[in-house]
Structure formats: C-alpha cells, structure tokens
Amino acid sequence: MASDLRPGGGTPLLIDGKLVPGSGGVFATTSPTTGERLGWAADATATDLDAAVAAARTAFDETSWSTDPALRARGIRQLRDAMLDHLDQLREITIAEAGAPRTLTAGPQLDGPVRDLGWFADLTETYSWRTDLPIAEPLGMRTARQLRREAVGVVGAITPWNFPHQINLAKLGPALAAGNTVVLKPAPDTPWCAAALGILAAEHTDIPPGVVNVVTSSDHAIGARLAADPRVDLVSFTGSTDTGKAVMASAADTVKKVLLELGGKSAFVVLDDADLRAACAMAAFSVCVHAGQGCALSTRLLVPRARYDEAVAITARTMAGIRPGDPDDPGTVCGPLISARQRERVEGYLDQARRAGGQILVGGGRPADRPDGWFVEPTLIAGLPTTSVVAREEIFGPVLVILPYDGDADAIRVANDSPYGLSGAVWGTDPDRVEAVVAGIRTGTLSVNGGTWYSVDAPFGGYKQSGIGREMGVAGFEEYLETKLVAYPA
Missing domain, CATH: 3.40.309.10 (Aldehyde Dehydrogenase; Chain A, domain 2)
Incomplete structure (x- = not known):
C-alpha cells in the first residue's frame, strides 16, 4: 500500500523505527521558486538527536544488522522499491523544495540515485568480507592470517540541500550495505526529501528499528552535536569547506573517522x-x-x-x-x-x-x-x-x-x-x-x-581542500569499513 508523503501539517522524524514529531515543534519550509511558504517540517532538538544516536548505537550493538548481509541486501532493495513506487510524489517534493529542474529529477536529482541503491545491495552480497593472506613466519612462528572487513559502527550523515536525494543515498546506501547504522541530519532547506525517505524506510522495509534515523531541524548546531557525539564512530559530511573544517574539529576529540566532500572551483x-x-x-x-x-x-x-x-x-x-x-x-x-x-x-x-x-x-x-x-x-x-x-x-x-x-x-x-x-x-x-x-x-x-x-560504480571525491575520502563505487563503500587482522598458528 502506498504511503502519503505529502507534508500536510508537517513531516515526522524517524527515531528508533517510529515516526515521531520534533520536540521543538515544526519549522517552515520555503519555495525557492516563489519565495512563499511551502509547509512545515519536524523541528528536532538536542533531545531528539540524543534519542536517535542512542537508537543507532543500540541497533548496531544489539541486532544482527552488522553481521547479516542478506538482511541488509533485502532492506536496501525494499527501500529502493518503495522509493520507486513513490517516484511521482518524490519528484514533486524535490521540484518544490529544492527548486530542482524537472528534467534533472529523471537523472541525478532522483531516479538515478534511487535505482543505484540496488548496486549497493548487490555489493553487500558479493563483497569479500574475509581474505586469507599467505602463510608467514614472523619471529620464526609459522602463522596463518586473515583480513576481515567489518562495519565501523554508528554513522552520522550530514547532508546539504543542492542534490538531496543523491547525497542522502550516496551516504545511506554504502553505510547500510557495510553494516552500519545511520543518523541522517539533512539541511534545513530540504527536510521533506529526507523525511520522505524516513517514512518509506519505516513503513515499507524490514530494516530493524534504530538502523536508520532521520532528524530534521532548523538548528544548524544539531549537526555539530552529531559530529562531536562520542557514540558516533564516523561522520560523513557534504557541504562547504569552512563547515567541513568545523566538523573535522568537532570530531577530533573522539578521534572518529571523518569523510568530507567539500567545495570546488x-x-x-x-x-x-x-x-x-x-x-x-x-x-x-x-x-x-x-x-x-x-x-x-x-x-x-x-x-x-x-x-x-x-x-x-x-x-x-x-x-x-x-x-x-x-x-x-x-x-x-x-x-x-x-x-x-x-x-x-x-x-x-x-x-x-x-x-x-x-x-x-x-x-x-x-x-x-x-x-x-x-x-x-x-x-x-x-x-x-x-x-x-x-x-x-x-x-x-x-x-x-x-x-x-x-x-x-x-x-x-x-x-x-x-x-x-x-x-x-x-x-x-x-x-x-x-x-x-x-x-x-x-x-x-x-x-x-x-x-x-x-x-554509482565510480568513486567521487576531491584533492586538497575539496575533501577527504570517496563516495560511491567500491572505494566509497570501503570508507564505511574497518580492517581487522586475525592471526592463528599454522
């Protein structure tokens, strides 16, 4: 059954598998085409963010999400299919909220990134999670060694307004495929696109509660709190270079991994x-x-x-x-x-x-x-x-x-x-x-x-102050993994 993604009185947050209002009430969204108010979105506070991070932490630590590639592939494909089933609604939201030309929604503004989720679902099923290294004799001890790739943990995804679906899904797809849980904090200019994703994940997928959380807010400080939270293991940020530097500084106290896709000239x-x-x-x-x-x-x-x-x-x-x-x-x-x-x-x-x-x-x-x-x-x-x-x-x-x-x-x-x-x-x-x-x-x-x-299969990212790391492709997927070496007597 189709979900109604029209904002109506205000879009919800997604926290721990539940669609809930923001504890800060709602904030207005504005049409870039007319300058008039479009409607309302849930306004999250620090309390809501805390609940979302806690849910993501619990889901990573206590569910089988990080260790069950089949479950992940199924959940990602269900999200893709739900978005495809709601493309007409998503298209109108994207044009209205982001001011995206209708012709672009047939490509990188919507249709392309949605279908690309299937590539990440396939990858989680075919990726070599464990690789045996040749027998070695360090210090004269004959040793068998195995490389294991494992999810990083809780991912804080902070996204901009210019290509909301493409950037949201370029973070969510590989992060989920790798076995991470996610707190998505979109730009306050385009909350509806992210909220619609949350509605579909909650109502049309088997993704466990807490694996995907969507927190919309008018408060830019929410993103800084997400980057600094010690329960978050990785922050993936797309936006200006100045803000990326601030995100990097916020993450430094807990020495968490940072992925930055920043400015360009x-x-x-x-x-x-x-x-x-x-x-x-x-x-x-x-x-x-x-x-x-x-x-x-x-x-x-x-x-x-x-x-x-x-x-x-x-x-x-x-x-x-x-x-x-x-x-x-x-x-x-x-x-x-x-x-x-x-x-x-x-x-x-x-x-x-x-x-x-x-x-x-x-x-x-x-x-x-x-x-x-x-x-x-x-x-x-x-x-x-x-x-x-x-x-x-x-x-x-x-x-x-x-x-x-x-x-x-x-x-x-x-x-x-x-x-x-x-x-x-x-x-x-x-x-x-x-x-x-x-x-x-x-x-x-x-x-x-x-x-x-x-x-989707080609890595994207920059040199110098244009960022750290890559998105998309196998290289982008592997940014969301840790490497573990296990050694056994041979």
Missing part, C-alpha cells in the same frame, strides 16, 4: 587544438544547470590567450541564451537558487567582481521576468586575475569566470592554482597533450571531451 581547460565552439558552449551550459548549485561544476573556463576573444564571444552567446525558469517546466535547466540568503551570497560575489575591475559580459543581476523567488541570471565574468577572490572562491551560482593562459604548462598551473581539487574538464584533439594535462591537474574527477564520470 573546478577548471574547464580548453586546449588550443580543441573544438572551441563545442567546448565553450558546453562550459557555459553546464555551469547554468540547477542554477550552478553543484560542487563539481566547472566554474573557471581556461582558454588559450590567442583565442581568448573568440572564446569569450562563444561563451557569452551561449549563456545569454539560457534564461532562468520555473523548475516545473520540462524545458528549464537553470532554476532558482535555494534561498534568499544564497542569492545574497552570489550577488555579493558579483559586487566583488565589479569592484575588482571584472567585466560582467552576460547577466549579473536578477531576471526581470522573475520578480518572485530566488533567481539570478547566468553570468559570465572576464578581466579578472587568477588571484582575485571571485576566481578562487566557490560561488555556488550560475557564474562562470573566463581566464586566459599561455601554453599547456601554464594551463596546468592555472588549473592547480586553487585550494580546491574536486573536478574539472579537459578538451583537446591531440591525445598525448590531453593526457599530459590530465596527469598534471590535481583533482579527483576529470571529464575529457565531454566524457561523464558520474556513476
């Missing part, structure tokens, strides 16, 4: 033998997807100085043709920013660009035909040095900075001249030159000539 490098028109058009289009609210989007376009003017003209023409629109319209790729606060942040960077002498060639303001909601025009900025704030810091809006370089070695230097190293792209014709640039750029993922790196 990725470079889109166009070599001088590339198809300039195709490359620049792709760079312009991609930075506008979901209003630029993606940490892995390439927001610095690096072009040969000799072709700079031509590249600027192509990029400007493409960006000028992309208009912000209603995310419910199937033709929209650039919807609203998530909140008034985020729009003010983006506009602050545009003001900085002007003060620094940057030329705003396209956009730079609010679209005249969108007086309501939190929209910003796709914006192209030229004339800034690589050392400028706008060319170095993550803006998280539909803003592209175009920068010239002199030769392949200089392109690598400029691409690496950033505290981040999350993603990027390289376009060129000569495979040897492309490979040299790919090898030289220090970043976690790279697209070559439009290749797509996003997939």
Whole structure:
C-alpha cells in the first residue's frame, strides 16, 4: 500500500523505527521558486538527536544488522522499491523544495540515485568480507592470517540541500550495505526529501528499528552535536569547506573517522587544438544547470590567450541564451537558487567582481521576468586575475569566470592554482597533450571531451581542500569499513 508523503501539517522524524514529531515543534519550509511558504517540517532538538544516536548505537550493538548481509541486501532493495513506487510524489517534493529542474529529477536529482541503491545491495552480497593472506613466519612462528572487513559502527550523515536525494543515498546506501547504522541530519532547506525517505524506510522495509534515523531541524548546531557525539564512530559530511573544517574539529576529540566532500572551483581547460565552439558552449551550459548549485561544476573556463576573444564571444552567446525558469517546466535547466540568503551570497560575489575591475559580459543581476523567488541570471565574468577572490572562491551560482593562459604548462598551473581539487574538464584533439594535462591537474574527477564520470560504480571525491575520502563505487563503500587482522598458528 502506498504511503502519503505529502507534508500536510508537517513531516515526522524517524527515531528508533517510529515516526515521531520534533520536540521543538515544526519549522517552515520555503519555495525557492516563489519565495512563499511551502509547509512545515519536524523541528528536532538536542533531545531528539540524543534519542536517535542512542537508537543507532543500540541497533548496531544489539541486532544482527552488522553481521547479516542478506538482511541488509533485502532492506536496501525494499527501500529502493518503495522509493520507486513513490517516484511521482518524490519528484514533486524535490521540484518544490529544492527548486530542482524537472528534467534533472529523471537523472541525478532522483531516479538515478534511487535505482543505484540496488548496486549497493548487490555489493553487500558479493563483497569479500574475509581474505586469507599467505602463510608467514614472523619471529620464526609459522602463522596463518586473515583480513576481515567489518562495519565501523554508528554513522552520522550530514547532508546539504543542492542534490538531496543523491547525497542522502550516496551516504545511506554504502553505510547500510557495510553494516552500519545511520543518523541522517539533512539541511534545513530540504527536510521533506529526507523525511520522505524516513517514512518509506519505516513503513515499507524490514530494516530493524534504530538502523536508520532521520532528524530534521532548523538548528544548524544539531549537526555539530552529531559530529562531536562520542557514540558516533564516523561522520560523513557534504557541504562547504569552512563547515567541513568545523566538523573535522568537532570530531577530533573522539578521534572518529571523518569523510568530507567539500567545495570546488573546478577548471574547464580548453586546449588550443580543441573544438572551441563545442567546448565553450558546453562550459557555459553546464555551469547554468540547477542554477550552478553543484560542487563539481566547472566554474573557471581556461582558454588559450590567442583565442581568448573568440572564446569569450562563444561563451557569452551561449549563456545569454539560457534564461532562468520555473523548475516545473520540462524545458528549464537553470532554476532558482535555494534561498534568499544564497542569492545574497552570489550577488555579493558579483559586487566583488565589479569592484575588482571584472567585466560582467552576460547577466549579473536578477531576471526581470522573475520578480518572485530566488533567481539570478547566468553570468559570465572576464578581466579578472587568477588571484582575485571571485576566481578562487566557490560561488555556488550560475557564474562562470573566463581566464586566459599561455601554453599547456601554464594551463596546468592555472588549473592547480586553487585550494580546491574536486573536478574539472579537459578538451583537446591531440591525445598525448590531453593526457599530459590530465596527469598534471590535481583533482579527483576529470571529464575529457565531454566524457561523464558520474556513476554509482565510480568513486567521487576531491584533492586538497575539496575533501577527504570517496563516495560511491567500491572505494566509497570501503570508507564505511574497518580492517581487522586475525592471526592463528599454522
């Protein structure tokens, strides 16, 4: 029987297998498209978080979840199937709450991550949990040794608002498959997406009480409490680098494992033998997807100085043709920013660009035909040095900075001249030159000539201040495991 995921009077928390109200009452959620109130979500307090962590601790310590791969696989597949059965409701919630363009919900905003849960269910059944090492004779003692992989324990998952389903499930799927229990704390901007997951887990799966807990809250301090709690064994956080540093500091007192997927200022490098028109058009289009609210989007376009003017003209023409629109319209790729606060942040960077002498060639303001909601025009900025704030810091809006370089070695230097190293792209014709640039750029993922790196079986993560660890793929799954060595007399 289908569950009603419509928020109504307010979505519930999921704690210890029960759907319960927040002890702090409810808080309002707002439509990024209209700026009007959408409804209400349960507002958890420290008391609710304490109960959720206690439930997760008990479920890990006292149930068979961590030692029963068959149970885990069944529960994960049941959650996937329940989400698939409720895709229409989930889609409308995602468009309304996250401002996600409808077309993206058919891919990474919803359908893709839900179906990807099956990959983690399969992995828990096929993974080699125990591996025998060759006989050894340390200190002259003939010894048989076995490597065992075991769940870490209680996972605190702290997630952002930009791709709520993808990021929630990229943490929940591998954490559960590995045998952990989870307390999920989503961003206060998108509580409904997480609450819907909790409802389906409670009503449609055999996942034991306490294994999955969902705690929505308007209080950002709840995330810090989760990171610091000594009963939590691992914190997996996705968000800004500054907040990631705070999470890392909170976790330090208990020396818990930390997984961080943080910011990016990725470079889109166009070599001088590339198809300039195709490359620049792709760079312009991609930075506008979901209003630029993606940490892995390439927001610095690096072009040969000799072709700079031509590249600027192509990029400007493409960006000028992309208009912000209603995310419910199937033709929209650039919807609203998530909140008034985020729009003010983006506009602050545009003001900085002007003060620094940057030329705003396209956009730079609010679209005249969108007086309501939190929209910003796709914006192209030229004339800034690589050392400028706008060319170095993550803006998280539909803003592209175009920068010239002199030769392949200089392109690598400029691409690496950033505290981040999350993603990027390289376009060129000569495979040897492309490979040299790919090898030289220090970043976690790279697209070559439009290749797509996003997939459930491919690890994702960054270098430098873009994070620690990987999500997705076997590498992402293994982040949620401990390694135990057992030695026996041979």
